[in-house]
Amino acid sequence: MKELRTVLALVAREKKDIWFSIVFGVLAGLTTVGLFGASGYLISKAALAPPLYTLIIVIAMVKLFGFTRALGRYVERLFSHRATFTILSHIRTRFFEMLEPEVPHIFRKYRSGDLLARVIGDVESLQNFFLRVYYPPIVLLIVFLSTIIFTTFFSWMLALLFFLGLVIVGVVIPFIATLKQRKSQYSVREGRGILSTKLAEWLYGFRDLKIYQKQEETEADLRESMETYEAAHERQQLQMAGGEGWNLLASLTATWAVVLVSVWQIGAGELDGIFLAMFIMISLMVFEDAGPMANVPRHLEDNRNAAERLFSLPGQTGRHSGDVSLEPSGPLSFSMENVTYSFPESLTPVLQDATISFPAGSKTAIVGASGSGKSTIQQLLLSMDVPEAGRIKVQDKDMQRVSQESVWKEVNAILQESHFFYGTVRDNLLLADEDADDRRMKEVLERVKLPHLSPEHPVEEKGGNLSGGEKQRLALARIYLKPARTWILDEPFSSVDVLTERELMQDFWETAVHDTVILISHNLKGLEQMDNIVVVEQGQVIEKGSYEELMEWKGYFYRMKQLENTLIG
Ligand SMILES: Nc1ncnc2c1ncn2[C@@H]1O[C@H](COP(=O)(O)OP(=O)(O)OP(=O)(O)O)[C@@H](O)[C@H]1O
Numbered sequence: 001m002k003e004l005r006t007v008l009a010l011v012a013r014e015k016k017d018i019w020f021s022i023v024f025g026v027l028a029g030l031t032t033v034g035l036f037g038a039s040g041y042l043i044s045k046a047a048l049a050p051p052l053y054t055l056i057i058v059i060a061m062v063k064l065f066g067f068t069r070a071l072g073r074y075v076e077r078l079f080s081h082r083a084t085f086t087i088l089s090h091i092r093t094r095f096f097e098m099l100e101p102e103v104p105h106i107f108r109k110y111r112s113g114d115l116l117a118r119v120i121g122d123v124e125s126l127q128n129f130f131l132r133v134y135y136p137p138i139v140l141l142i143v144f145l146s147t148i149i150f151t152t153f154f155s156w157m158l159a160l161l162f163f164l165g166l167v168i169v170g171v172v173i174p175f176i177a178t179l180k181q182r183k184s185q186y187s188v189r190e191g192r193g194i195l196s197t198k199l200a201e202w203l204y205g206f207r208d209l210k211i212y213q214k215q216e217e218t219e220a221d222l223r224e225s226m227e228t229y230e231a232a233h234e235r236q237q238l239q240m241a242g243g244e245g246w247n248l249l250a251s252l253t254a255t256w257a258v259v260l261v262s263v264w265q266i267g268a269g270e271l272d273g274i275f276l277a278m279f280i281m282i283s284l285m286v287f288e289d290a291g292p293m294a295n296v297p298r299h300l301e302d303n304r305n306a307a308e309r310l311f312s313l314p315g316q317t318g319r320h321s322g323d324v325s326l327e328p329s330g331p332l333s334f335s336m337e338n339v340t341y342s343f344p345e346s347l348t349p350v351l352q353d354a355t356i357s358f359p360a361g362s363k364t365a366i367v368g369a370s371g372s373g374k375s376t377i378q379q380l381l382l383s384m385d386v387p388e389a390g391r392i393k394v395q396d397k398d399m400q401r402v403s404q405e406s407v408w409k410e411v412n413a414i415l416q417e418s419h420f421f422y423g424t425v426r427d428n429l430l431l432a433d434e435d436a437d438d439r440r441m442k443e444v445l446e447r448v449k450l451p452h453l454s455p456e457h458p459v460e461e462k463g464g465n466l467s468g469g470e471k472q473r474l475a476l477a478r479i480y481l482k483p484a485r486t487w488i489l490d491e492p493f494s495s496v497d498v499l500t501e502r503e504l505m506q507d508f509w510e511t512a513v514h515d516t517v518i519l520i521s522h523n524l525k526g527l528e529q530m531d532n533i534v535v536v537e538q539g540q541v542i543e544k545g546s547y548e549e550l551m552e553w554k555g556y557f558y559r560m561k562q563l564e565n566t567l568i569g
Pocket residue numbers: 343346350368369370371372373374375376377416
């Protein structure tokens with residue numbers, strides 16, 4: 001049950017709705033039994049031609065029970081469903097709170113399709129927790145016990161039969177059904193995770209699959225996963241229907257037993273015959289209400305698995321935000337002191353003993369071969385991760401103590417691959433400034449040389465309808481809308497033609513003249529104006545200094561520069 005501890009804590013936050021659901025559930029249950037019992041009594045009594053006032057009283061009771069039952073059921077449904085939806089939103093929020101610090105690490109262990117299956121499928125199945133597992137057994141128990149107590153005033157034998165029926169219908173059959181369904185439930189959940197993982201891969205990679213002519217193979221594999229999932233699902237549904245069928249059979253058998261025992265007792269003069277119809281009706285009703293109990297243990301097991309998949313997910317490896325806020329004070333300063341960083345599975349550190357300082361208002365270029373660790377530096381400066389050794393400071397404050405939000409607020413960053421959301425150019429620009437109007441958007445689009453894109457221009461998922469260069473320029477437009485004065489840009493123009501790049505860079509330098517700029521680049525051109533150039537090779541800072549200093553030392557940077565000049569001619 002420990003898997004459900006988080007869910008139970010979230011359910012407990014809706015105390016008021018829980019109480020209302022139970023109270024009105026009991027009221028509806030008792031009045032249902034009362035309604036059918038009184039109806040049965042009325043039928044028998046009417047046949048004996050009693051005084052009119054007796055019939056009037058019983059008819060009034062039937063009406064009152066009928067009305068109260070409808071009202072009770074309505075209020076119970078209202079509160080129980082309100083509680084369920086609120087609880088689901090608490091569960092989703094808690095899941096995202098746990099997931100957020102683990103991104104992007106989480107993708108090393110889990111694929112996006114699997115995460116999607118969890119956040120949709122598993123959360124959805126938890127809606128049954130409150131609606132079917134938490135409070136209905138309490139309601140049923142109270143109604144059943146009240147019925148049993150009521151019956152003892154007429155017949156101990158019938159009360160005992162009701163009790164036995166309760167045990168069989170409410171405990172024995174559900175227990176057996178759960179044992180049978182346990183395996184198929186696991187297969188359904190597993191199957192759903194595998195299917196959505198494969199489906200996501202297929203959707204993301206369909207172009208490459210086409211080019212490599214592997215689409216048919218992948219589709220066949222996908223179909224196989226789909227069939228496995230559907231077969232497991234069908235098995236589960238059949239088992240569920242079987243469980244419900246057995247429960248119905250037991251309920252009807254119990255009702256027949258009530259009829260037989262009542263008739264026998266009437267014959268023996270131990271029960272007044274006028275109550276026969278009343279007990280038949282009560283029995284039918286009370287056992288019908290107990291029917292859904294057959295699925296309670298199944299839902300419980302299902303919810304236990306769902307909660308386990310949801311709340312045991314994050315590996316607790318990610319970066320948890322500090323709580324110190326940065327005072328907004330213009331361009332930020334950063335420093336890295338003897339920083340070493342490794343990805344969990346990598347054998348050697350990606351960054352080793354790196355010491356770099358980025359004073360406020362300075363311009364720094366980070367250059368080096370592909371895979372040398374440049375983007376990792378950006379990730380660390382953006383507070384996405386913590387170093388294994390050494391210290392990173394922002395505004396002279398330990399980065400781990402500073403709130404991530406306050407760093408992100410002050411920084412304009414372009415990641416190596418910017419994400420674009422399905423919608424319009426406007427939707428994607430509003431991400432940077434939700435108050436930006438169309439006039440400002442058009443201005444920045446002109447500025448980044450995208451005059452052909454209007455704010456209402458559609459953007460496909462992941463910017464599928466934009467060229468590589470257009471995406472980079474749109475990413476630049478996005479950060480131009482944000483008033484931050486610290487820029488950390490990772491290869492912002494690698495897909496843009498040389499002429500446009502030069503114009504964009506010129507405009508950028510004019511904008512960021514007094515700002516802190518950290519530019520990650522393969523391109524060694526135009527670095528003369530940088531205050532500091534940091535050369536990274538295999539995770540180590542091998543050279544740093546101004547352009548003139550590096551050229552004078554005739555080291556790695558100088559050799560790369562010579563090579564670049566020779567290649568370009
Ligand atoms: N999520 C990850 N898990 C494990 N290793 C990673 C991960 N991301 C990057 N690496 C490895 O870390 C090393 C440094 O990567 P990084 O992206 O920082 O290099 P880079 O200098 O920015 O390269 P490029 O210029 O090609 O973008 C590479 O060897 C890369 O394979």
